[in-house]
Amino acid sequence: MKKSLKTLNYAGGMLMVAALLFSCNKEETAPVAEQESFEVAELKASDEAELISEEILNIAEDVYIADEVLSTSKFSYNSDFLPACVTITTVITSTTRERTIDFGEGCELPNGNTLSGIIFLSYAKDMEQAMNTLSLSLENFTFNGVAIEGGASIVRMRANENGNPQSDADANYAATWPNGDTASFTGNRTREWIEGVGTGFWGDNVYLISGKGTFTGPQGNVFMKETATPLRRELSCRFIVSGVLNISRNEATASLDFGDGSCDAKGLLTYPDGTTEEIFLRRFKN
Template sequence: MKKSLKKLNVTGWLLLVFLVMGSCNNEESNNQEEDTAFEVAELVASDEADLISEEIASIVEDMYATEEIRATSKSFFLSNYLPECVTITTVVTNETKEAAIDFGEGCELANGNLLSGIIHLSYAKDLDVATKTIVLSLEDFTFNGVAVTGGATLVRKRFNGNGNPQSDVVASYNGVWPDGSVASFTGNRSREWVAGYGSGIWTDNVFLISGKGSYTNKTGVVYSRETKSLLRRELSCRFIVSGVMEIAKNDTAISLDFGDGTCDAKGTLTFPNGETKEILLRRFNK
């Protein structure tokens, strides 16, 4: 009887040990899953996708702003954002204006991004209206070697409540990277032009951006993105210089802080457990 009790006690003790070890392993596994739920490489790739969308919107806004300022001020205005290797052609009808921004087989912008192909625009002919809808599409378009298809619609206000130009952008693009990886990225964003409008000097152009979007990688994993603190984009810099974005995958969300206004490739991730990690946002900055 005593031997049976001893065996029972030992068996119970071993079961307790295994339960405690299992619990600890589960906690460690959960922590590891939390930290590795987000692949940094995917976050960086999604940031590059954001840059493509933002750069296309900036090109379209600059081209339209040039037309708008010429029409409303009744004087000649020239922006220096697009280089001489870009060709712009327009076709005007009774109601609409069709424009093609052609980068040829390769045209480098002043900020170092290399583009090819054509951005097509369509909008109402009357440039005096306060709000304008601009529809854009892409033809044989590449951005630093990424083949991009899709388009966007910009609803542009000449003046918002702050007295600044603003565009509400709905975009949907697909990209094929040089290494063969593919992704789709969509977004609904507001871009307020807070500095540099009408100066003719592209380096002083500044936008404040807010909104939501998603990035789907080649395996079908979806990362949703939402602005939590206004993102500041200065065209003189390849990177968003400040602001906070929340990125969610499945039921886990982290935040990405773009910094204090310094033009650099650094961002800080904050995980749900409070841990932080500094990452480099390539933005094609080889």
């Protein structure tokens, strides 16, 4: 009996030691697990989704603005952002203008992104009104080889309280990468045109972007995203050049700072535990 008690005491002691070791180990690895919730590969996919949504909206606005200027000012406007390989057709009904923007089998934009397929736009025929709602949908559409499905509803005002053109878009897209990875992203974004208005050249256009949405990554992880500081998009650059985006998952929040205005692929990621890491964001095909 005494031998059995000793054996039990020894076994119990080992279990306590194991429990303590597990407890300590768990505490030590918690920050790592927290960081793994924000895996850089998924954040890059999320960043690419941001670019895709932004570029689609930019193209829709570019086509709409040319129509608006021609209808209200009676002179033609062309920013030269869409190259000759894009075919745009128009059908006018009694109440609407239906625009088809066809990129064919592949058409490279001035910023290096290559698109294929079709963007459909529809909006009210009356271009004199201060606000107009654009309905956007896609057909066989790809962005740098990523297949995109979905659409958006865009409310565009000619002048906001700052006197600048502004668009408020509710978008819902699904993406499939060439390697089979899939993701979806939904949300609302406000896009204020703050520089280059009316110059007729795309390269000096600057926008401030704000909003929030949901991104479901290739691994099935769901991220909530919201701008803490408006993102600055300069069309002459392939990247967001400044601004801060908060990214939340499982009640933990990280932030992504796009920098001081330099045109580069870098972002500073701050994890929920306060540690930081500079990451490179692949926002285009090269």
